[in-house]
Each structure stands twice: as structure tokens, then as C-alpha cells.
Amino acid sequence: MSAESMGKRMIQGREVSDEQVQAWADEAEAGYDVDELQKRWGRPPRAERASQVVPTRFSDAELTELMARADREGLDRSAAIRAAVRAWAHV
Numbered sequence: 001m002s003a004e005s006m007g008k009r010m011i012q013g014r015e016v017s018d019e020q021v022q023a024w025a026d027e028a029e030a031g032y033d034v035d036e037l038q039k040r041w042g043r044p045p046r047a048e049r050a051s052q053v054v055p056t057r058f059s060d061a062e063l064t065e066l067m068a069r070a071d072r073e074g075l076d077r078s079a080a081i082r083a084a085v086r087a088w089a090h091v
Contacts, residue, residue: 056081 009016070080
């Protein structure tokens with residue numbers, strides 16, 4: 001830590017003023033609407049409950065083929081994988 005930055009409050013490389021810290025403290029002391037905060041956290045649910053993350057390994061060739069088709073169909077990688085699983089599982 002350099003002598004210049006000693007005593008400074010830094011967040012992600014930016015100095016944070018005493019006024020900003022006080023504003024955050026005042027906001028916290030006033031209380032938060034937990035239900036509202038929880039609505040903003042994470043990705044929106046895909047079903048009535050949170051979805052499961054299933055790690056899967058693909059070769060470079062498999063991913064290249066997957067992404068080529070996903071691009072043609074306007075899908076992101078996750079949506080393409082879900083479409084492939086639905087087709088295979090006949091869901």
C-alpha cells in the first residue's frame with residue numbers, strides 16, 4: 001500500500017468519500033425492504049423454484065458445433081443446451 005493511499009477508503013480502485021460512507025450508513029440504519037432486495041438478486045427463475053446448475057464438459061469441437069447452431073437459431077449457449085436436452089429427452 002502506498003503512503004499516498006494510506007487512510008483512504010478505496011472500492012474497486014476508486015476513492016470513496018466520507019460523505020458517501022455516511023450516506024450508505026444512513027441508508028442502512030433506515031432499514032431495507034428485504035423482499036424488494038431479494039427480487040433484484042440473481043437471475044430470474046425459470047420455473048416455480050430456483051433452477052439447478054449442472055456442470056458439463058464439452059470438447060472444443062462439440063462447443064464449436066453447438067455455438068454455430070445456437071448462432072443460426074439466435075440462442076445463447078444455455079438456451080441451446082436446454083433445447084438439445086429437450087429434443088433428446090422428448091420433453
